[in-house]
Amino acid sequence: MSVLPESNLALEVRGVTKRFDTRGIRIPLPWSKKKGDDKQVVAVDDLSLTVERGQIFGIVGSNGCGKSTLVRIISTLLYPDGGTISVFGHDVVEESETVRRLINRVSVEASFFRKLSPLENLMFSGQTYGLDRETTAARTFEILGRLGIDEAQVLRPLEQMSRGMQQKVAVARGFLTSPIVLPLDEPTTGLDPASKRQVQKFIAELHAEHDATVLLVTHDMAEAEKLCDQISIMAGGKIVASGTLSGLVEQAGLEGGRHGLEDVFLHVVGHAFDEEPEDKKAGAAASDQ
Amino acid sequence: MLTSSIQLRGAWAFIERNFRATRRYWGWEVVFLVYSIVNVLAVTYIAPGTEALTGVGATTDFMVIYLLVGTLVWTYLNGVFDAVAFMISWERWEGTIEYTFMAPIKLVTMLGGSALFSILYGLVRTLIVIGVVSLFFTLNVADTDFLTATIFVLLGSVGFLGIGIMAAALPLLFLERGTQMTIVVQAMLLLVSGIYYPVSILPDWLEPLSWISPATYILEGIRGAMLDGKSVFDMSAELWKLFAVSLISLPLGVWIFQKAVDYAKRTGRLKRYG
Ligand SMILES: Nc1ncnc2c1ncn2[C@@H]1O[C@H](COP(=O)(O)OP(=O)(O)OP(=O)(O)O)[C@@H](O)[C@H]1O
Ligand SMILES: [Mg+2]
Numbered sequence: 172m173s174v175l176p177e178s179n180l181a182l183e184v185r186g187v188t189k190r191f192d193t194r195g196i197r198i199p200l201p202w203s204k205k206k207g208d209d210k211q212v213v214a215v216d217d218l219s220l221t222v223e224r225g226q227i228f229g230i231v232g233s234n235g236c237g238k239s240t241l242v243r244i245i246s247t248l249l250y251p252d253g254g255t256i257s258v259f260g261h262d263v264v265e266e267s268e269t270v271r272r273l274i275n276r277v278s279v280e281a282s283f284f285r286k287l288s289p290l291e292n293l294m295f296s297g298q299t300y301g302l303d304r305e306t307t308a309a310r311t312f313e314i315l316g317r318l319g320i321d322e323a324q325v326l327r328p329l330e331q332m333s334r335g336m337q338q339k340v341a342v343a344r345g346f347l348t349s350p351i352v353l354p355l356d357e358p359t360t361g362l363d364p365a366s367k368r369q370v371q372k373f374i375a376e377l378h379a380e381h382d383a384t385v386l387l388v389t390h391d392m393a394e395a396e397k398l399c400d401q402i403s404i405m406a407g408g409k410i411v412a413s414g415t416l417s418g419l420v421e422q423a424g425l426e427g428g429r430h431g432l433e434d435v436f437l438h439v440v441g442h443a444f445d446e447e448p449e450d451k452k453a454g455a456a457a458s459d460q
Numbered sequence: 461m462l463t464s465s466i467q468l469r470g471a472w473a474f475i476e477r478n479f480r481a482t483r484r485y486w487g488w489e490v491v492f493l494v495y496s497i498v499n500v501l502a503v504t505y506i507a508p509g510t511e512a513l514t515g516v517g518a519t520t521d522f523m524v525i526y527l528l529v530g531t532l533v534w535t536y537l538n539g540v541f542d543a544v545a546f547m548i549s550w551e552r553w554e555g556t557i558e559y560t561f562m563a564p565i566k567l568v569t570m571l572g573g574s575a576l577f578s579i580l581y582g583l584v585r586t587l588i589v590i591g592v593v594s595l596f597f598t599l600n601v602a603d604t605d606f607l608t609a610t611i612f613v614l615l616g617s618v619g620f621l622g623i624g625i626m627a628a629a630l631p632l633l634f635l636e637r638g639t640q641m642t643i644v645v646q647a648m649l650l651l652v653s654g655i656y657y658p659v660s661i662l663p664d665w666l667e668p669l670s671w672i673s674p675a676t677y678i679l680e681g682i683r684g685a686m687l688d689g690k691s692v693f694d695m696s697a698e699l700w701k702l703f704a705v706s707l708i709s710l711p712l713g714v715w716i717f718q719k720a721v722d723y724a725k726r727t728g729r730l731k732r733y734g
Contacts, residue, residue: 191728192727240728246558247562248561249725250725268565271562271563274562276562278558282554282555283554283555284477284481285554286481294476295477296563299469299473300563301465301466301469303469
């Protein structure tokens with residue numbers, strides 16, 4: 172593809188900050204509150220990271236630490252207040268259309284026209300990415316087949332499927348358009364152990380087959396350990412630790428016995444929380460779906 | 461592949477999806493159709509009703525056509541407006557809005573697809589309503605200049621779409637109240653566009669609003685063609701005004717929508733949060 176430079180940097184996040192004002196449009200009226208009373212949440216705080224082409228890069232962190240917000244900025248759904256993000260050298264704000272062609276996000280909530288079937292929903296997605304009908308239909312059946320959804324289910328309204336099955340269709344939609352960068356926001360949350368493995372295996376296979384770069388946000392430490400080449404731990408909108416699994420264990424200074432990501436997480440995030448001021452903790456406690 | 465064919469395919473995707481989804485919610489479509497038909501009948505019966513009340517029947521046929529044109533055009537424009545103005549609310553309600561906005565198509569492609577669907581939707585609905593209503597009233601339409609009427613409807617649809625797109629932007633600006641505001645816009649159009657009466661009877665302060673509503677000129681055009689047998693050439697002034705209003709409202713609508721999307725992406729209002 173011509174939009175892909177010879178770059179090895181799939182994703183470059185530089186000093187990104189995102190704040191949310193929790194009130195609506197402000198019309199300055201005499202009785203409205205003064206500016207100092209603004210309820211602002213800092214969701215992402217001067218965050219930087221780089222993901223190399225072909226990596227599966229994991230992000231873990233407690234609820235409300237800004238993971239989904241970061242994913243939304245990368246996916247062009249939110250504009251950052253400060254800093255820049257580029258996908259293969261294309262700025263997510265300035266060259267949004269190019270970036271959108273390169274990526275596809277899967278999020279924790281399935282999000283479909285529920286009266287329509289998986290095929291009808293994916294037909295819509297595929298065509299908005301420029302795929303023709305035949306290719307879209309063929310890929311839909313192929314991908315959903317690999318995820319264990321049979322043909323009859325592909326044609327039935329989505330509302331008749333369980334949440335886990337809908338989530339698989341969401342994963343299929345993400346891979347349908349052959350994105351080369353895939354931000355996956357908790358793709359396996361809510362799946363049973365067998366389905367979870369199916370999806371994990373699928374991510375690993377497609378990653379190997381297609382030279383795709385994956386940014387995997389997860390609360391499942393075992394999943395991150397299993398799939399990711401590199402893991403970052405987020406807290407309070409910042410990255411507080413980063414490295415390979417063994418690197419993280421070493422950084423955390425955990426000694427004796429076999430330590431996993433969970434130990435590192437509790438160690439690092441526990442510390443990060445201890446250092447945080449009270450008001451920020453309150454903001455971080457509110458959680459995303 | 462050429463970018464233009466990608467955009468065309470993208471626009472088609474919206475038409476197809478909206479059509480399929482509309483079909484699945486057929487129960488609601490039936491309800492809305494029944495409502496529209498009853499509404500058209502109820503309004504049109506005001507004409508013979510007036511004759512029964514006053515004993516004056518000289519203008520009854522005129523009034524039947526006058527009201528029928530108004531209420532049918534309103535049915536059509538309402539259908540178009542609904543399909544466009546509620547597109548954000550609909551996507552939000554289904555939960556797909558973020559996915560739709562992630563597609564690598566231009567905003568005008570998305571709007572174009574939705575707009576084309578809305579015109580088809582409005583036309584089909586209105587044809588069904590006309591079919592049923594014609595069983596109730598015998599009309600002499602032999603002298604009608606249908607070409608003139610069609611030109612006014614099509615050009616007017618473009619202008620009306622512009623207003624629909626502006627209204628569609630409201631839910632992007634106001635998470636909670638946006639959809640409610642959209643309905644208020646719709647109601648205001650009903651009041652000021654001269655659907656059931658000439659706009660000249662509006663209070664002086666309200667009448668100027670009728671000048672910016674494309675519906676005003678559509679109705680003048682169609683009524684001219686059906687009641688006075690006027691042709692496009694006889695009504696070139698109205699046609700020019702309609703053209704001017706459409707020429708402004710469509711690009712303005714797209715521009716406002718673009719700004720609203722930017723605003724939503726800056727403030728995190730694309731999707732209902734939490
Ligand atoms: N659109 C929004 N409007 C207002 N506040 C928001 C919005 N999106 C996120 N926030 C706030 O930003 C902070 C970070 O939220 P975010 O959803 O990014 O967290 P998360 O790490 O994904 O959490 P979880 O693990 O629960 O999914 C939270 O305090 C949240 O309330
Ligand atoms: Mg989240």
